[in-house]
Amino acid sequence: MKADALRGHLDALILAVLEKEPLHGYAIIEALSLRSGGELDLPTGTVYPALRRLEAAGHLKSTWATAGGRKRRTYTLSAGGRRALAKQRAEWQVFSSVVDGVLGEA
Amino acid sequence: MKADALRGHLDALILAVLEKEPLHGYAIIEALSLRSGGELDLPTGTVYPALRRLEAAGHLKSTWATAGGRKRRTYTLSAGGRRALAKQRAEWQVFSSVVDGVLGEA
DNA sequence: GGCTATAGGTAGCCACGCTATGTATATGAC
DNA sequence: GTCATATACATAGCGTGGCTACCTATAGCC
Numbered sequence: 001m002k003a004d005a006l007r008g009h010l011d012a013l014i015l016a017v018l019e020k021e022p023l024h025g026y027a028i029i030e031a032l033s034l035r036s037g038g039e040l041d042l043p044t045g046t047v048y049p050a051l052r053r054l055e056a057a058g059h060l061k062s063t064w065a066t067a068g069g070r071k072r073r074t075y076t077l078s079a080g081g082r083r084a085l086a087k088q089r090a091e092w093q094v095f096s097s098v099v100d101g102v103l104g105e106a
Numbered sequence: 107m108k109a110d111a112l113r114g115h116l117d118a119l120i121l122a123v124l125e126k127e128p129l130h131g132y133a134i135i136e137a138l139s140l141r142s143g144g145e146l147d148l149p150t151g152t153v154y155p156a157l158r159r160l161e162a163a164g165h166l167k168s169t170w171a172t173a174g175g176r177k178r179r180t181y182t183l184s185a186g187g188r189r190a191l192a193k194q195r196a197e198w199q200v201f202s203s204v205v206d207g208v209l210g211e212a
Numbered sequence: 213g214g215c216t217a218t219a220g221g222t223a224g225c226c227a228c229g230c231t232a233t234g235t236a237t238a239t240g241a242c
Numbered sequence: 243g244t245c246a247t248a249t250a251c252a253t254a255g256c257g258t259g260g261c262t263a264c265c266t267a268t269a270g271c272c
Contacts, residue, residue, distance in 0.1 A: 004227070004260065005201050007113030013208045026219050036204045046260050048221060053259085069268055070219050089209055095111050096202050098142045102119045103195055110229065110258075132250050152229050154252060159228085175237055176250055 001039065010050055012088035013040075015059060015081055024065075024072040025051055051075055059084050107145065116156055118194035119146075121165060121187055130171075130178040131157055157181055165190050
C-alpha cells in the first residue's frame with residue numbers, strides 16, 4: 001500500500017478502534033493491524049503524533065496508568081470524538097464511492 | 107470532502123478517465139467532475155502539475171493541438187500507464203476494504 | 213550479557229494537493 | 243465597445259502530515 005494513501009484517513013481509523021473501548025497507543029497499533037488483516041503496520045512515529053493531534057483537537061482524552069512496571073497513556077474517545085467519527089465515516093462513504101465511481105468505469 | 111483525502115489517489119483517477127479516450131487537461135477536470143456527480147472540482151493547480159508528473163513517470167504522452175483558436179495539450183495513456191492504472195486499481199481495492207473493515211465495526 | 217516484546221516519545225524530511233496569480237482567446241450580454 | 247464568463251494552459255510557494263530515524267526504558271528469556 002502506497003505511503004500517503006492514508007493521508008486524511010488515519011484519524012478516522014484511530015477514532016474507530018477507540019469506539020468500543022479505550023486503548024493505549026501500542027494497543028491501537030496492534031488493533032489496527034489485527035482489524036486490517038495485517039495490512040496496516042503503522043510506525044509509532046505515525047501513530048503517537050496523530051494521537052497528540054486528536055487529543056489537542058478535543059477528540060480524545062488521555063490518562064496515565066502503570067501496568068506491569070510499564071507506563072501507559074490510555075486514550076478515551078470524547079463526545080466530540082464520537083461526533084467527529086460519525087462525520088468522518090460519512091465523508092469516507094462519499095469519498096470511496098466517488099473513487100469507486102471514477103475507477104469503476106472500465 | 108477534506109483536502110488531502112485525495113493524497114495518493116489522484117493519479118489513479120486521472121489515469122482512469124484517460125483509459126477510454128485521450129483528453130486535454132481542462133477536459134480531464136470536467137470529466138472528473140461529471141463522473142463524480144460534481145463531488146470533484148479540482149483546481150488547475152492540482153491537475154496540471156499532476157499531469158506533468160504522470161508524463162515524467164512515463165504513464166502519459168502529450169501532444170499539442172489547436173482547436174478554435176485555443177491551444178490544447180492532449181494526454182494519451184501509454185502502455186506503462188495502463189499497467190500503472192491496473193496496479194493502482196488493485197491497491198485501491200485493498201485500501202478501501204481495509205478502511206471499510208476498520209470503520210465498519212460498529 | 214544480549215535479544216525480543218512492550219511502551220513511550222521527538223526531530224526533521226519531503227511529496228503533493230492547494231491557493232494565488234498570471235497569460236490568452238472566444239462568445240454573448242448590455 | 244466593454245464586461246463577464248467559459249475555455250485553456252501554467253507556475254511559485256505554502257502547509258501538512260505520514261514517514262524515517264532515532265532515543266529512552268522495563269520485563270522476560272536464553
